[in-house]
Amino acid sequence: MKEQLSRLLVLQKHDIRVKELEKERVSLPREIESMKTDVGELEKILQKELDSLGEVNTWRKEQENALNEDEEKIQKRLRDMDKVTTGKDYFDLQKELEYHKKRAKEHETEVLKLMGVVEEREKIVTSRQEQIKSFWEMVHKREAEIEASLKTVEEEYALLVGQRQELFSGIDKALIRKYDFLAARRFPPLVPALEERCTGCSMGIPPQKFNSLYDAKEIVECPFCARILYIEEE
Ligand SMILES: [Zn+2]
Incomplete structure (x- = not known):
């Protein structure tokens, strides 16, 4: 019985290795899947950051357009001033001019502020894009390693599974x-x-x-x- 037991132990050693390989066949592809999921999450964050950058840019353009309109109105009032004849018209134009100058100043302040915000958000987006790029490089590198390991695992697994029956000899x-x-x-x-x-x-x-x-x-x-x-x- 001693002989049979030792043969049985050889069979068990073989089966332990087969089980290890079975685990690797599952865990190796899973590792890559989980890395890809992580990059996917980063890409979702990037999309939100891009959306928010887009919104600020839209708002900045609107404020710039408003500023341009203010400036056109100022120019028009200045031209009209040359043509006025009465003191009342002059006074009214002066009032309008002041109003548009005030508006222009407000719009200009807002545009400058938004330019700063755009710059900040562009920096965030750029660094996120770099982070994603280097993450993808890491994923592809690991994927190549895993594919190579998986190939070795599959070969050994097929070999061992094929050899199992041979280990039965000498055991009841x-x-x-x-x-x-x-x-x-x-x-x-x-x-x-x-x-x-x-x-x-x-x-x-x-x-x-x-x-x-x-x-x-x-x-x-x-x-x-x-x-x-x-x-x-x-
Ligand atoms: Zn027991």
């Missing part, structure tokens, strides 16, 4: 069935017994059972979790 069919049954429920199905305890479930093993492990004449199962027990050799 019934024992393989038991192993597979356990493996599907509690992996790994073979565990060492240490200090009269099952290392699978940590429960104590009755002394008689524990001692029989040294003979290795028969398969010994943990009475609590049903895993196959063995004694680890130094």
Whole structure:
């Protein structure tokens, strides 16, 4: 039985590696997916920043147009002043002129303020675009690495899956069935017994059972979790 147990351990070692590879087959593509999701979030933030920049620019243009209109009105009033004949018309024009000058000043202040805001938001947008660009570079670099790893993983996985049957030789069919049954429920199905305890479930093993492990004449199962027990050799 000792020989069969050691063959079974070889099979288990093989299966442990297969399970590791199975995990990598899932986790590697997932890693890239999650990186892409993160860049997607940054791109959403950039879009909001671009929208807000657009709004400020629209408002700035409106204020600039208003300023241009003020200036045209000022020029018109100045031309009209040359033509007036009465003191009252002159007084009225003077009043209008003052009003438009005041408006022009207000619009100019607003335009200058908005220019500053535009400049600030353009800086934010530029730095966000640079951040996204370097993030994408990182994603593409990691993606290439992952594709290479995945290729190796797939090759090893296919090889190991193909080799599994060969590892059955020298092991009783019934024992393989038991192993597979356990493996599907509690992996790994073979565990060492240490200090009269099952290392699978940590429960104590009755002394008689524990001692029989040294003979290795028969398969010994943990009475609590049903895993196959063995004694680890130094
Ligand atoms: Zn156990």
